[in-house]
Amino acid sequence: MQQRGLATLWASTVLLILTSLWGWLCLQSIHADSVRSQQQMQAAQALVNSEALLETALAFIESAYTRPALDADLSLWSTATANHCPSDKAPPQWQCMLWPLDGLPLPEWTDATPSFVRLLRDVRHAPHRIQIMADATLKPSHPGAGSRATVQQSVYVPISATLEGVSSAALVLNEQVLTVDAPHCDMRAWQSVFGQITPLQLKALSALQMHNGLSTETQPTRTVYWIDNPQLWTQHLGTSTSPVVLVFSETACAVECPSLAHNTTVVGTVFYQSQCQASKMQRWQSGIIAGQLGIEADLAPAQKLALVNGPNGLTGSANAHAAIHFDWPKGIDYSRVQRVAGTWKNAGF
């Protein structure tokens, strides 16, 4: 009988243990659900923070590009290095930088150390389109410490413009004669060759390609050259599949515009900022230009004849402007920063 009583006690105890175990499992289940719910909210907060970081970067990029293109671009990208590029987007074609976060008003709860804003662009094919990636991590003092999220979006920046209205003629001259009433050389020839692109934008594009390491030796090759040097030009540039733009600036033409050396070939567009002063082109001699030649002055008849018939001739080509023909949506305002539709992504790829 004592054994039966003990069995009853054991049975009761086991039942109690099982009931407690069931209760504990239920509690664990509720706890797991509660944790899941909290983590979802923390993930949502990390996402909101990364969006806020992206918006902050956008506002500051827009602020940077209110300055002239050359200054804006050089100062914004001054800290760009190859180390900041993803493995599949390396210089010299790609330019990458991590925005110093100490210069930005970070959203509350964002931990500055692991968070980052990365800017990325293709300097050769789309320098006017920047991909911005914002990665935000929550601070240790936040309940969701360590939660992180990444968002990205692309923007157009005013570093180039459309080529609408450019002339397809092989030779473009500005026959304006400077007078007391009209002392400034107009932009007629420039706009016939470069459309809405300004000289500062082209100078910025040239500086950008050079600083990022593009040259005649790299793959892809450099395609925009802004030259301030008045010396004779002796370098062959461009190919039929990769034409270049070569601009001899006002500085290069300060006394006389530099000639192209005999038999030097340039495939693409060559332009002289001779400021409507024909005297600066009087002793000018051409190499072989396959594409387009623009001069902010008139040429002597003999020079024109030599260009058309001489051994150092000028021949037209359909893709003379390919180096600066960037993909702009039709009708866009080229003068300001704008988001590219459909590029917002909640991911880092």
Next chain:
Amino acid sequence: MRALSTPHDKPWRHARAAGFTVLEALVVSALMAFGLTSAMRLSLEALAAAQHSRNVDIASGLAQDLAECWGLHTPRCQMMFLQNVPLFPLSTDPNLGFVRSWTVHHIPVKGRPAEQLQELQISVTWSDSAQGAQVAWLQRRASTPLWVER
């Protein structure tokens, strides 16, 4: 206390003899009482935690709802920014009210108007048990336009 049994006892006498002793009954009762009390406390705490978690979910949903309406010119969204009344999203608990408040700040950006970068800070509070019952949310927006092809 236990009844002595002999081989000549009636069967009902065996049943009586198989019952609990007082000591056994006391131990089992104490164990049962302890176990049930613990289970009850666990259940109550689990219920409170689950309710708090549910309330946090609701509050963050209300905050996100408002954040997503920021700058949208639809009647519903505009109404949300005009009214600041307690919300009762649970039909099963008409006493559980959530209060949503918000402020908009301008974050200065050099050389740009004040509207260039704005921050919406949202706070949702509710009357919970002992736990802190507030959810904070933020949203930033740059005025950089989106290019959409015409």
